[in-house]
Amino acid sequence: MIDTNKNGKYNIDDLISIITFLRSPDGCPWDREQTHFSIKKNFIEETYEVIEAINKQDTDGLREELGDVLMQIMLHAEMEREQGNFDFSDICDELCRKLIVRHPHVFGTTQADNVDEVLTVWDSVKQKLKGQTNQSQSMESIPIELPALMRAQKVQQKASKVGFDWQDSQGAFDKIQEEINELLIAVSHNNPAEIEEEFGDLLFSCVNVARFIDVDSEEALKQSTDKFIARFKKVEQLAEEREISMKASSIDVLDELWSEAKEILTD
Numbered sequence: 001m002i003d004t005n006k007n008g009k010y011n012i013d014d015l016i017s018i019i020t021f022l023r024s025p026d027g028c029p030w031d032r033e034q035t036h037f038s039i040k041k042n043f044i045e046e047t048y049e050v051i052e053a054i055n056k057q058d059t060d061g062l063r064e065e066l067g068d069v070l071m072q073i074m075l076h077a078e079m080e081r082e083q084g085n086f087d088f089s090d091i092c093d094e095l096c097r098k099l100i101v102r103h104p105h106v107f108g109t110t111q112a113d114n115v116d117e118v119l120t121v122w123d124s125v126k127q128k129l130k131g132q133t134n135q136s137q138s139m140e141s142i143p144i145e146l147p148a149l150m151r152a153q154k155v156q157q158k159a160s161k162v163g164f165d166w167q168d169s170q171g172a173f174d175k176i177q178e179e180i181n182e183l184l185i186a187v188s189h190n191n192p193a194e195i196e197e198e199f200g201d202l203l204f205s206c207v208n209v210a211r212f213i214d215v216d217s218e219e220a221l222k223q224s225t226d227k228f229i230a231r232f233k234k235v236e237q238l239a240e241e242r243e244i245s246m247k248a249s250s251i252d253v254l255d256e257l258w259s260e261a262k263e264i265l266t267d
Contacts, residue, residue, distance in 0.1 A: 002014075002017060002018055002021055012088075015070070015074060016074065016078075016088055019031075019071070019074040019075060019077075019078050020078055020081075023075075023078050023079075023082070031075070034075065034079075035079065036076060036079060039072065039075060039076075042072060043069070043072045043076075046065065046068040046069045046071075046072055047069060049065045049068065050062065050065040050066060050068075050069055052065075053065045073088075073091070074088065077091055101125060101129065102122055102125045102126065102129075103122075104121060104125065105117075105118060105121055123138075123161070135158050135159065135161065135162045138158050139155050139158050139159070142154050142155060142158075147218055148203075149203075149207055149217040149218045149221060150217070150218045152203070152204050152207040152217070153207050153210065153211055153216070153217055153218070156207065156208055156211055157211065160211075166208075166212070168212070169209065169212035169213060172205065172208045172209045172211075172212050173209055175205045175208065176202070176205045176206060176209060178205075179198065179201045179202040179204075179205045180202060182198045182201065183195070183198040183199055183201075183202050185198075186198040186199075230265060231258065231261045231262055231265060232261075234261035234264060234265060235254070235257045235258055235261045238257050238260060238261060239257060244257070
C-alpha cells in the first residue's frame with residue numbers, strides 16, 4: 001500500500017512501489033497502457049529539459065527535471081520487470097559493475113594521472129568489453145539517433161584517435177572551401193541527390209573545424225539560432241513601430257532593419 005501522507009522523505013523504494021502500482025490493474029489507465037515505444041520520445045524531451053535547466057542554472061528546475069528523467073527510467077524498468085527480464089536493482093547492479101571495470105585506474109592497478117590518460121583507459125576498456133577490434137566498429141556504436149552534428153563530431157574524434165586527422169586546423173579550413181566549390185558544382189547540375197550529398201559533406205567539414213578550435217558544434221548552432229530569433233524579434237518590433245510591412249518591403253529595407261537590430265542588441 002502506498003503511503004500518500006508519509007512523514008519525512010520518500011526514497012527510491014517508495015518510487016519503485018509507486019511506479020509498480022501505477023502500472024497495476026488498480027493503478028492509472030494511461031501508465032498501464034504505455035510501452036517502450038510509446039514513451040521513447042518523452043525520454044528525449046525530459047533529457048532536453050534537464051539540459052535547459054542546467055543552461056539556466058536553475059537548481060530547483062534541475063532537481064525537478066532530473067526526477068522526470070528518473071521516472072522515465074523507472075517506467076522502462078518496470079515494463080521489463082513485468083516481462084521477467086530485469087528490474088531496477090539489475091540496472092543498478094550492472095551500472096556499478098561497469099563503473100568499477102571502467103575505472104581500473106581507481107579500483108585497480110592501471111595508472112592514469114590526468115584527464116587525457118583517463119579517457120584513453122576508458123575507451124580501451126570500453127572497446128575490449130564490447131569486442132571492438134578496430135575504430136570503425138567504435139564509430140558504428142555511436143547511436144544514429146544522436147543529433148547529427150553531435151554524432152559527426154564524435155565520429156571525427158574517434159578517427160583522430162588513430163591518427164586519421166589533419167595536422168592542424170588549416171587543413172580543416174581548406175576542406176570547407178573545397179566542399180563549398182563541390183556544392184556549387186552540384187547546384188549547377190540541378191541534381192537533388194548530388195546537392196544533398198555535397199551539402200552534407202560541407203556540414204561535416206564545418207564540424208571538423210569546430211573540433212579543431214574546441215567548439216561544440218551542436219551548442220554553437222543552438223546559440224546562433226537563439227541569436228537569430230532574438231534579432232528577428234527586434235526587426236519585427238522596429239518594423240511595427242515604423243509601420244513597415246515586412247512582406248511588402250524589399251530585402252534592402254529588411255537588411256537595414258536587421259543591421260539596426262543587431263547594433264541595438266550588441267550594445
